[in-house]
Amino acid sequence: MAQARPSMQELIRQRGRAGFVGRSAERAAFRANFGTAPHDERHRFRFHLHGNAGVGKTFLLREWEHIAREQGALTAYVDDSAGSVPEVMAEISRQFAAQGRRLKELDRLLAAHRERRHEAELAALALLDTQPEENGPSAGGRMVARAGVVAAGMVPVVGPLAGMLDAEQLAHVADRLRASLITRFRNHEDLQLVLAPEQVLTPVLLRELSDAAEPWIALFLDTYERTGPYLDPWLHETMTTDRHGGTPATTVVATAGRTPLDPARWGGLADFVTDLPLAPFTETEARGLLAAKGVTAEPVVEEVLRLTGGLPVLVSTLAESRPADPDDVGDPSATAVDRFLKWEENPARRAAALACALPRRLDGDVFRAVAECPEDDLEHVWSWLRGMPFVTDRDGERLRYHDVVRAPMLRAERRRSPRGWARRHRALAGLFRSWREETAAGRATGELWADQTWRELRLEETYHLLCAGERDALPQALRDFVQACEAGAGAAGRWARALLDAGVDADAEAASRWGTELTAALETEGVTAALGLLLRRAGLDTRTQARARIVRGDALRGDGAYAQALTEYDRAVALDPESAVAHRNRSGIRGDLGDHDGAIADLDRAVALEPGNAWYVALRGEHHRIAGRDADALRDLTDAIRLDPALEFAWASRGATHERAGDQDAALADLGRALDLDPDYAWALARRARVWRALGDPRRQLADLDQALALNPDWPWARCARGDTLRAAGRDAEAVADLDIALALDPAYTSAYASRGASLAGLGRHVEALADLNRAVEMRPGYVWALCRRAVLHAVTGRTEEARADVERVRELNSEALERLSDTDRAVLAPVLAG
Structure with a gap:
């Protein structure tokens, strides 16, 4: 990592670049860090600047970026224009690409993330029954009971419903919700891109950074007082844990904000982090900057020092005008115009600077529209403005006035006229x-x-x-x-x-108060609290109140607060009975709670309000299917297909309805059509696997399950289904491997214990097999299939009385199950059955 030794001339040019004067200790410390190898104890992986507005944090951070590039580093600078971790990663990728280093896989996933978010309609929550009937409910949903968010297209997962549902009901609801997630986001990667994008994107970012050929990677994160709440936990996790993979040791991260780092998070990492508080310029630094601009007359220098208090942005701005007399500097009560633009003789520049202070964000289009200068001067004035010390160039296209300068300019303009x-x-x-x-x-x-x-x-x-x-x-x-x-x-x-x-x-005052209170509510309690504040105090019209209730209900549903969410939807419907969205969203929560009749009633109303909406009709058909009303389901799903022949969800749901009704040819045709429309539809593949099983084609059954798991490897039901298929084919060792994974993903998956017990018995591992079958029966005492398998195992191992007890229990529950035993099993149980 040794760099070529620069010449004296190069060092002088570097130190004088863009008139940057001062902060020599901070600049030297950052530059020296590139001269120490990452394994050197003196090397620091993170720098943090903090101090009040106007103290020069952004200027110094930008100077550090120049220094990093001089060392051959790949760099990216991001401020609060990025509002989330994925947006920050997108900006890093964009800037790296501009330097010739494309992060292709990250770009692909970021595009997919944006698409998935836009696709995720809150009402698209069909509760799909992926569990085979004999398996009953698992507790898989309980394993993912940490709720998702809803407003950005994220589908909620069941949360704790204590006091509302018993354990068995909760298990059924959880299973259907798990299936609904898989249906909506059929590819596992898509699901994670919606629910936890950082978990998918971060490993890819780190992997592609590790492949970079540049000697250093330097990331500069500005306005950390705004971005820190979402960036700081991610940055800490990425830099200090292996959760997302290894971060290249040649990565240096520099952040700048108004407050020091959180000591609870970073306090124990003093050997790896440099915390740098920035104060206003010392008198020596301020004098040095003024001298570099040719301002050396002592009375003038003293006046500048008095007026600016050493704030770098003000010193730089006044120095830029090169005042020659103390009277030129202006008096402490002078307006912003007098202070910053008094010595600007070009009226076009002066007018443009004032006009361009009004917009919060400034680019070439806004400048051309608001600059009060002749057409011939536009480009010259634009270049001048971009070079002013109080203007920050964010990305080569958009400018931002420094708050310390913009605020008094705005006050002056507002009071003047x-x-x-x-x-x-x-x-x-x-x-x-x-x-x-x-x-x-x-x-x-x-x-x-x-x-x-x-x-x-x-x-x-x-x-x-x-x-x-x-x-x-x-x-x-x-x-x-x-x-x-x-x-x-x-x-x-x-x-x-x-x-x-x-x-x-x-x-x-009113706008400021609302902004302050809504920001505080969002930061402390989220969207639910902010909307509650709005509903209590804003005097919204009836329709907007209804919409707020719907959005609040969605947020509560995402948090697992089902009773409160249902109340919000009820209020929305009462406020605006003609809102199809209110009825549609309420149908979802009713379905979540197993009230399919209520869900269907809501969808009846939604369809009446929007009769051409194929999605509403298909959702109603799905609720009919889950409720076991196959004729009604077929009617609605067929109508949805007529309205939108490209709606793969309707084809898949109708195929599942045909499969349960025993019409395997029709099921095969519909599921095939769904997969033609979306070859990566994991739920449709899993349902088609059931059709192949009914048709006695284990090869195709296994192929569909293989593909479903390739798309969604963490789907416990598909793992269990493939394990059952392998067991039926006599491949017990492979079956156990799949069932091990299913139970690792969902330790409360009852049928997976029973299936693994059967396969372990087939492998002669009788002690382990009995433990699994016992566990399955403990979890569901009426589990007939598990009781039958345990009876056979007891008989094989000479426990005749235990076998007889299991057989008697099966006779009480479902005597027909004994008639369906294989010839081999009947032979093993013959003495017990005869008795």
Whole structure:
């Protein structure tokens, strides 16, 4: 990792780059870190800058990025424009690609993650019965009872229902919910990309980073006071545990925020982390920066030091104007215009700088629309503005004013001309609205709210309307907040932040209060609490109240709070009986709780309200199928296929209905059609395997189960089903291997114990076989098939009385089961049966 020794001239150029003066100790410490090998005890893997606004954290972080690139590092800089861990990874990948290092597999998975999130409709929760009837319910759902989230397209998993359901009911509900997840996200990777994207994406990121040829990898994470709540736990887990694989030792992570690192998380890692508090410039540093800009007259220097308090962003901005006289610096009560732009003689630049302070986010399109300068000067002024010390270039396209400079500029403009302030913000709102309408392109509202580009345009439009003081701006922003919550916690957080920003920037107390309280609710208790606050105090219209109740119900359902979720859906239906979505979502919670009649009634109403909605009709058919009403199921599923012949869910559900009714040819045709539409439909493959079993074709049965497990290797039912198939083929050792995995995934899977017991008996491992069969019967005392297998095992091992007891119990439960015994088993049990 040794680097070529630079010349004196190169060192001088480096130190003077972009006029960067000061922070010599921090720069030296970071540069020296690249001169120590990762295994050297002096090497640090993480640096953290912290200090108040304007102290120069971003400037120094950017300078560190330059230093890292000089050392040949692959670098990425990310700020709070990324609202989640996957978004941060996407930004890292984009910047690496710009440096010639593509993370191809990560890009593929990130694209899939975005698609899966958009596909995940909250109402698409059909409770699919994947358990063979003889197996009964497993407790698999209980094993995954940690609830998912809903608003971003994540499907909820059953949570604790203590006091609502007994253990047997809970097991049935859990099984159906597990199956519903598998149906909705048939590929295991897709399921994880929705429920836990970091678990899928992080190992791939680390693997591709390990393949990088560059000597160093350096990641720079800014505005950590905002991104830390979701980034810090992930970063700690990634850097200090092997959960996601190995992080390359040549990776250096630098973060910058207003507060120190969490001592509870990072306090024990002092040998690997450097924590650097930043204070304002010392007098020596400030004088050095001014001298580098040619500002050396002592009276002027003293005035700059007095006015700026050593804040680097202010020192840099004043130095840029090169004042020659103390009077040029301005008085402490001077406006932002006087302080930052007094010496700018070009009126176009001056006007553009003020106009461009109004938008929160600035790119070339916004600049051209708002800059008050002649067309011929646009490019020159744009280049000048990008070079100003108070402007941060985020990604080569978008700029951001430093808050320490922007805030006083906004105050000055608002006080100078309140009417002009409102007029310019209305114009900006109109600009973002026109772009938003172009993006809409006739799409449905729900689809638009799932589109991040459209949402961001709507958000900036909302911010400017709030700043303009439009009468309906705040009520509309609160109505939009409901939709933002449905789009995900990240979108909701951005909406709350816009309310807070507008409140502060426009001195609008109501918007500021709402922004503060909604942000606090989201950060502490999530979407449920934020919507509760809105419902209690916002005075929403009836339809918006209903929508808020639906979204809140979805969030509660995701948290496993089923009773409260049902109450929210009931309120939504009462508020807006014409809302098909309210009925559809309530049908889901009713189905979760085993109330299929209630679910069907809700779907009846949803279909009546939207008669052409194939998905609603198919869901109703699925509920009929689960309830055992095959004729009604076939009617609805056939109608859904007529409405949407490409709806693979309806084909698969109808195929499963035919299979249970004994029409194996029809089942085979429908399941085949579902798989034509989606070859990776694991649930359809598993259902078709049952058809092959009924048709006596174990080869094809096994092939379908193999493919289903290739798509979803952590599906306990498919593992158990394949184990049963292998056992029936006399391949007991392979069967035990599959059943071992099934039980590792779901230790409370009753039928897997029984099946493994049967295979262990076939291998002559009688003690282990008896233990498994005993466990199955303990878990479900009326388990006839397990009792039969145990009776045969008792007879084989000479325990005649125990065998007789099991036979008598089977006679009490289902005497026909004894008639279905194989000839071999009947021969073994002959003395007992005769007695």
